[in-house]
Amino acid sequence: GDSVTQMEGPVTLSEEACLTINCTYTATGYPSLFWYVQYPGEGLQLLLKATKADDKGSNKGFEATYRKETTSFHLEKGSVQVSDSAVYFCALTYYGGSQGNLIFGKGTKLSVKP
Amino acid sequence: NAGVTQTPKFQVLKTGQSMTLQCAQDMNHNSMYWYRQDPGMGLRLIYYSASEGTTDKGEVPNGYNVSRLNKREFSLRLESAAPSQTSVYFCASSLMGSDNEQFFGPGTRLTVL
Numbered sequence: 001g002d003s004v005t006q007m008e009g010p011v012t013l014s015e016e017a018c019l020t021i022n023c024t025y026t027a028t029g030y031p032s033l034f035w036y037v038q039y040p041g042e043g044l045q046l047l048l049k050a051t052k053a054d055d056k057g058s059n060k061g062f063e064a065t066y067r068k069e070t071t072s073f074h075l076e077k078g079s080v081q082v083s084d085s086a087v088y089f090c091a092l093t094y095y096g097g098s099q100g101n102l103i104f105g106k107g108t109k110l111s112v113k114p
Numbered sequence: 115n116a117g118v119t120q121t122p123k124f125q126v127l128k129t130g131q132s133m134t135l136q137c138a139q140d141m142n143h144n145s146m147y148w149y150r151q152d153p154g155m156g157l158r159l160i161y162y163s164a165s166e167g168t169t170d171k172g173e174v175p176n177g178y179n180v181s182r183l184n185k186r187e188f189s190l191r192l193e194s195a196a197p198s199q200t201s202v203y204f205c206a207s208s209l210m211g212s213d214n215e216q217f218f219g220p221g222t223r224l225t226v227l
Contacts, residue, residue, distance in 0.1 A: 042220060043220050
């Protein structure tokens with residue numbers, strides 16, 4: 001079945017370091033891909049998304065490109081801040097039943113030290 | 115505009131007790147969802163409601179029931195709680211289906227002793 005695999009955490013970086021969180025997926029058909037972020041004590045919120053191959057999603061300095069040939073959607077940021085400390089979830093739409101639903105990866109915890 | 119609200123925020127139950135988790139959204143969204151979040155497991159879909167009057171099972175529905183009371187409200191019921199249901203529960207909503215952004219509530223932390 002459809003699934004999402006993302007790199008294990010936790011990831012600890014110093015402020016202004018570069019970030020890459022790897023995400024690969026297995027899907028039948030052509031899903032939409034998402035990154036959600038969960039700040040401590042809060043629910044998830046959408047960070048960015050891409051709906052077709054070669055699309056690039058971007059928001060708050062984060063970027064991810066939908067790569068069909070490598071079935072990947074890696075999250076990148078050039079210079080992280082302490083405020084980026086959170087758990088990041090990669091997800092895809094799964095089309096089963098009467099509508100599409102989201103399938104999430106297990107999450108990657110990022111800690112940024114000043 | 116409160117978005118998605120959930121009650122209660124925290125709950126402790128004894129094995130065998132029942133309870134209902136409440137969720138409401140004020141964004142006029144058609145679709146609503148219940149997830150559980152467990153360490154190292156990500157989020158797993160319990161039940162969803164594509165539109166008012168419909169509900170469908172997700173990945174892990176056993177031990178749960180849901181009610182889509184109206185367009186705004188979607189409740190999750192545990193009839194006989196078990197320790198395996200200790201988790202953080204999130205409600206979410208979207209305008210229509212998962213290609214639209216899902217908006218999440220703050221979560222309910224449930225412990226079953």
